[in-house]
Amino acid sequence: MRIQLITGISGSGKSVALRAFEDAGYDCVDNLPVSLIEQLVETMEGERCQRIAIAIDARRGASISELPALLKKLRHQHQVDVLFLNADTNTLVQRFSETRRRHPLSHPNQSSTLIDAIEKERELLAPLSNEAQQIDTGHIPAHTLRHWIADQLKERPIGLxxxxxxxxxxxxxxxxxxxxxxxxxxxxxxxxxxxxxxxxxxxxxxxxxxxxxxxxxxxxxxxxxxxxxxxxxxxxxxxxxxxxxxxxxxxxxxxxxxxxxxxxxxx
Incomplete structure (x- = not known):
């Protein structure tokens, strides 16, 4: 089975990437805890699923450290690829300002700023960046990212x-x-x-x-x-x-x- 993990800094386009894989025929799961990945893979394998895409973020920071070992284990039986999306901090701040969404590591009762949350997320996800194909989406429109992914998969989304x-x-x-x-x-x-x-x-x-x-x-x-x-x-x-x-x-x-x-x- 082919397993595609999608991670990266919040606001860099993980949702866009996940939709691109969904359009290409992958079964997709968003924000799955690392502790449940192995169980999901076993379930999907039992259902004869051939391709799954899983988006992961830093909301459960403690479990992120377990992912490199899990990847090594999964690669003994499956094809596993990791896509890491990134963008410069100024671009991410602008995107959060435009969408008016809260960063997943921001907490209303804490004095930390949006930039603090972004930098904390970079720190938590740093070990994964070494395991992944990295893409800087700072100057890439959403539709360009989507079609780039389709090209990498050597297939196009299923028409319109x-x-x-x-x-x-x-x-x-x-x-x-x-x-x-x-x-x-x-x-x-x-x-x-x-x-x-x-x-x-x-x-x-x-x-x-x-x-x-x-x-x-x-x-x-x-x-x-x-x-x-x-x-x-x-x-x-x-x-x-x-x-x-x-x-x-x-x-x-x-x-x-x-x-x-x-x-x-x-x-």
Whole structure:
């Protein structure tokens, strides 16, 4: 089994790295105590897992000292790699300031500063840096780190999942939507009595909408927009992109367009 350990200074990108391994098909565990690593490996091996990635930080400083011996033991039976992420102190301070998160070694009731916590963490993790491949992320954007890891694994993340969903504006815009198209300007089958109780998947509704040039134009424009910008979303490191199409009731126009888009992009 291949075991990838991810460690380093808080704020240097461990979460980004762990997601990159997850996208590459690894089973991932975050902030696992060193004392539980061997037990996890045995469990995953019993389940015939081939690849796991484990993120470790300095919150349990005492157990970190046990890790070099554990690595030596695990390497007798498994392929074990260690990735150590680092960044200069000024960059880390800026990142914590931007995210407004507390450093894991900072304590509200103590007078130590953020810089004190960072330097304490460096001291605790120093023995691991000698066991690891080191990366300075001080000037590396998150998506660059993610793709660098994918390159090192000689595999790419499993593409981008393109998700289409219809919704009714009267119920609000879906919170998970990345792109929203408002198609309430198109002719509404609701006002055709024979179509009122049908939906956008019914042939009669499709035939009704197809007769209007603006419906075809709207569909073509949405397809073109997605095709144009999809490579940029991929470059940004997205694993999925949710496109929401909304009409008044979420029954006719939006359902029809979502169905057409799903067919178009499935090709």
């Amino acid at each position: 999942a393109l998700i289409f969903e219809s919704f009714a504006f009267k119920g609000g815009v879906p919170s998970e939507a990345d792109i929203v198209f408002d198609v309430r300007c198109l002719p509404n089958p609701h006002y055709e009595v024979a179509l009122r109780d049908q939906n956008g998947l019914d042939q009669a509704v499709a035939d009704y909408l197809c007769q209007f040039p603006e419906v075809s134009q709207m569909l073509t424009d949405i397809e073109s927009h997605i095709q144009k910008w999809l490579p940029h979303y991929l470059k940004d490191g997205r694993s999925y992109l949710t496109v929401a199409i909304g009409c008044t009731g979420g029954q006719h126009r939006s359902v029809y367009l979502v169905h057409q888009l799903q067919q178009f992009f499935s090709k």
